[in-house]
Amino acid sequence: MSALRRNTDYGVYLVTDRTLCRGRALADVVAAAVAGGVTVVQLREKHVDTREFVELARALKGLLAPRDVPLLINDRVDVALACGADGVHVGQGDMHPADVRALLGHTALVGLSVETMEQVREAEALDVDYLGVSPVFATSTKTDTAPPWGLDGLARLRVATECTLVAIGGIGAANAEQVLRAGADGLAVVSALCAADDPQRAAEELRGAVRSVRGW
Ligand code: TZP
Numbered sequence: 090m091s092a093l094r095r096n097t098d099y100g101v102y103l104v105t106d107r108t109l110c111r112g113r114a115l116a117d118v119v120a121a122a123v124a125g126g127v128t129v130v131q132l133r134e135k136h137v138d139t140r141e142f143v144e145l146a147r148a149l150k151g152l153l154a155p156r157d158v159p160l161l162i163n164d165r166v167d168v169a170l171a172c173g174a175d176g177v178h179v180g181q182g183d184m185h186p187a188d189v190r191a192l193l194g195h196t197a198l199v200g201l202s203v204e205t206m207e208q209v210r211e212a213e214a215l216d217v218d219y220l221g222v223s224p225v226f227a228t229s230t231k232t233d234t235a236p237p238w239g240l241d242g243l244a245r246l247r248v249a250t251e252c253t254l255v256a257i258g259g260i261g262a263a264n265a266e267q268v269l270r271a272g273a274d275g276l277a278v279v280s281a282l283c284a285a286d287d288p289q290r291a292a293e294e295l296r297g298a299v300r301s302v303r304g305w
C-alpha cells in the first residue's frame with residue numbers, strides 16, 4: 090500500500106461547492122480552510138464543462154501539493170488523471186470502484202459513498218480507501234439523497250465494519266464531536282466550510298473537535 094494510502098488523515102475533509110462560496114474565489118476559500126486544518130479536499134463540480142473542470146482541478150492541485158493536502162476528484166477519473174490528482178470519490182451510480190482502481194493504479198485514493206448496509210458489505214470486498222457515510226443527516230446542500238443514517242446508523246456501521254468511515258451530510262461545528270463519537274474517522278463538509286464567514290476559523294473548529302475526540 091502506498092504512503093499516501095497509509096497516511097491520509099480524513100479528519101477534516103472539505104468537499105467543494107463553488108455555488109456556496111458567496112462570490113469568493115474557490116481557491117481563496119480552499120486556501121483559508123487548509124490554513125485552518127483541512128486534511129483532504131475533494132473537488133466536486135456538477136455543472137461545469139470538462140475543460141473548465143480540468144483547469145479548476147489543476148489550479149487546486151497546484152495550491153494543495155505544496156501544503157501536502159491530497160486532492161480527490163468527484164466522479165471523474167479522466168479529470169483526476171489529467172490534473173494529477175491523488176484520487177477519486179465515486180457514488181453508487183458512478184464508475185465502479187474496481188474500474189476506478191484499475192485506471193488510477195494502486196497508489197491512488199479511492200472513496201465510495203454508501204447509503205445502505207448492503208452497499209457496505211459489497212464495499213468491504215473492494216479495494217477502496219474509505220466509505221463516505223451518506224448522508225448522516227439531512228442537508229439542503231444535496232436533496233436527492235437516501236434516508237439519513239443518523240447517529241444511530243453510524244454507530245451501527247462502526248461496529249459492523251473496519252473500513253475507514255467518513256461521515257457527510259449536515260455536519261458542522263455544533264455536531265462534529267457527536268459524529269466522531271458515533272464512530273466516524275472523518276468529517277466531510279460542504280456548507281460548513283464553503284459558506285462560512287471565516288472558512289479558516291470554521292476549519293479550526295472542526296479540527297479542534299477531531300483533536301479533542303482523538304485525544305490529542
Ligand atoms: N453527499 C451526501 S450529503 C452531501 C453530499 C455531497 C452534501 C453535504 O453538504 P453539507 O453542506 O456539508 O451538508
Ligand code: MG
Nearest residue numbers: 164179180183
Ligand atoms: Mg457521484
